[in-house]
Amino acid sequence: MDTGSNEPKSRYLQYLEVVTGPLEDKRRWRRYKARTKQLPESYRTAVEAMERYLMHFGPGDGADAASMYEDLADLFEQSAADGTPIREIFGEDPVEFVEAFAQNYSAGRWISRERERLTSAIERAAGEDTGEEERTV
Amino acid sequence: MGKLLTEMLKGTLEGIVLAILSGRPAYGYEITAWLRDQGFSDIAEGTVYALLVRIERRGLVDVEKVPSEKGPPRKVYSLNAQGREYLEEFWRTWSFLAERLEQLREEGK
Numbered sequence: 432m433d434t435g436s437n438e439p440k441s442r443y444l445q446y447l448e449v450v451t452g453p454l455e456d457k458r459r460w461r462r463y464k465a466r467t468k469q470l471p472e473s474y475r476t477a478v479e480a481m482e483r484y485l486m487h488f489g490p491g492d493g494a495d496a497a498s499m500y501e502d503l504a505d506l507f508e509q510s511a512a513d514g515t516p517i518r519e520i521f522g523e524d525p526v527e528f529v530e531a532f533a534q535n536y537s538a539g540r541w542i543s544r545e546r547e548r549l550t551s552a553i554e555r556a557a558g559e560d561t562g563e564e565e566r567t568v
Numbered sequence: 569m570g571k572l573l574t575e576m577l578k579g580t581l582e583g584i585v586l587a588i589l590s591g592r593p594a595y596g597y598e599i600t601a602w603l604r605d606q607g608f609s610d611i612a613e614g615t616v617y618a619l620l621v622r623i624e625r626r627g628l629v630d631v632e633k634v635p636s637e638k639g640p641p642r643k644v645y646s647l648n649a650q651g652r653e654y655l656e657e658f659w660r661t662w663s664f665l666a667e668r669l670e671q672l673r674e675e676g677k
Binding site for chain 1: 610618
């Protein structure tokens with residue numbers, strides 16, 4: 432769901448993005464925030480609670496995180512339009528849903544990096560070292 | 569039955585949703601409603617949504633945005649060739665599992 436344009440970036444913009452991270456991701460983040468502000472109160476409260484959790488345990492910055500928040504806004508806008516009760520969105524265990532959701536956007540998730548690290552450490556310990564460097568997820 | 573059903577559903581929900589989509593394209597809410605009708609009453613809308621995002625990202629379904637009367641456009645999911653292949657693999661695995669479990673049950677009688 433890349434909404435960015437394909438125009439070449441100016442040198443200045445390239446330099447700026449090295450310093451600040453991609454501006455397009457920031458734009459997408461602000462659009463997401465604007466969308467969730469429009470939600471009815473209970474849906475907004477729910478989406479903000481999810482956002483807080485994802486800030487800690489979800490993917491960090493980047494295009495993957497931006498897609499995640501867009502998908503999140505899609506879900507809550509749709510649910511608000513359908514009048515789906517909050518409990519029916521989350522089910523009995525909110526953590527389970529949020530974890531399943533976050534796993535789709537694993538790039539840059541610290542937990543994915545740690546899982547990868549564990550897997551390759553065991554490969555080495557088991558003498559199955561394939562000579563590959565640690566793969567980044 | 570509730571808790572056990574939820575646990576067992578975890579491993580099979582993906583196949584169930586792909587099987588539903590092999591019949592006809594559907595959007596998220598329709599899928600959840602169908603599952604609830606069929607007795608999976610505890611299923612969370614969010615769980616189904618997370619799964620749909622996953623199969624979309626893995627390229628098993630095609631997605632079309634269709635305007636809706638109320639609210640934002642709906643994403644309608646349909647099974648593509650890769651999804652069909654995956655579904656066949658799911659059914660083969662399911663048959664294997666069901667056969668083995670039936671065998672265990674027979675032996676235990």
